[in-house]
Amino acid sequence: MESNSILKFLENKTILITGGAGFLAKIFAEKVLRTQPNVKKLYLLLRAADKKSASLRLQNEIIGKDLFKVLKQKMGANFTSFISEKVTVVPGDLSHKDLSIKDPDLMEELLRNIDVIVNLAATTNFDERYDVSLYLNTLGAKHILDFAKKCPNLKVFVQVSTAYVSGEAAGLIKESPYYMGESMNGRPGLDIDVEKKLVDAKLQELQEEGATEETIKLTMKDMGMERYVSHE
CATH class of the missing domain: 3.40.50.720 (NAD(P)-binding Rossmann-like Domain)
Structure with a gap:
């Protein structure tokens, strides 16, 4: 346009x-x-x-x-x-x-x-x-x-999403496009509801333990890396 x-x-x-x-x-x-x-x-x-x-x-x-x-x-x-x-x-x-x-x-x-x-x-x-x-x-x-x-x-x-696109879109490498429901590793896509329940449960657990804000922050960062690895 x-x-x-x-x-x-x-x-x-x-x-x-x-x-x-x-x-x-x-x-x-x-x-x-x-x-x-x-x-x-x-x-x-x-x-x-x-x-x-x-x-x-x-x-x-x-x-x-x-x-x-x-x-x-x-x-x-x-x-x-x-x-x-x-x-x-x-x-x-x-x-x-x-x-x-x-x-x-x-x-x-x-x-x-x-x-x-x-x-x-x-x-x-x-x-x-x-x-x-x-x-x-x-x-x-x-x-x-x-x-x-x-x-x-x-x-x-x-x-508007992030600036990161596939290699093919960037003109760097030859790739096949991904479609709805597909994932890079061929496994089923991420279940958002499951992830939310896991996050909410962990936050509740930390709060009940009286964890400090810094501890909660670090735990949530570690959890993100763990969930990323589990879906690789």
């Missing part, structure tokens, strides 16, 4: 962006606001306890960054009112069902109005805790997809 046709498509559209304070999400939001100021609304899902906390994150971690200098110069004195009109923060958490959105009115507003969902929330830390990576990267993708299915006016759903 050519740039002009994309900009035309985004006109008067309502977009939900997850991982709102992340690197890619900030770039995407700024690009849309700067090149298509006639976008109807950007909803930014931010991990926060309430709207006040989310609004602070918006100002401190997104709008207040140098990335938005060009847009500020372009809008001049209208910048603050423009952001207020076009950007709405959504306090929530992708790792929980219904994105952990607690405000029923906001939930209804989102479901009714969203045209586009861009899922940019993920952890790319290679040494991440297993519970964090499972809940966010795996269950998070499921939760946002379940949410999308409830949006009657949804036109586009964009899932």
Whole structure:
């Protein structure tokens, strides 16, 4: 799709962006606001306890960054009112069902109005805790997809994964593509429900033992490596 046709498509559209304070999400939001100021609304899902906390994150971690200098110069004195009109923060958490959105009115507003969902929330830390990576990267993708299915006016759903692709796609080696249900080692695919039960049980065990946060963190990292090896 050519740039002009994309900009035309985004006109008067309502977009939900997850991982709102992340690197890619900030770039995407700024690009849309700067090149298509006639976008109807950007909803930014931010991990926060309430709207006040989310609004602070918006100002401190997104709008207040140098990335938005060009847009500020372009809008001049209208910048603050423009952001207020076009950007709405959504306090929530992708790792929980219904994105952990607690405000029923906001939930209804989102479901009714969203045209586009861009899922940019993920952890790319290679040494991440297993519970964090499972809940966010795996269950998070499921939760946002379940949410999308409830949006009657949804036109586009964009899932952004990591920068790591197959050798064939990168032009390095000749490989056969993988399809749904297939795995690299030929074994049955990972059972997400089983993995979640294992993680939840281990976390409960550690909490009952009175383990420190550091111990829990290290145990979860070790568990991730163990589960990876078991599926090789």
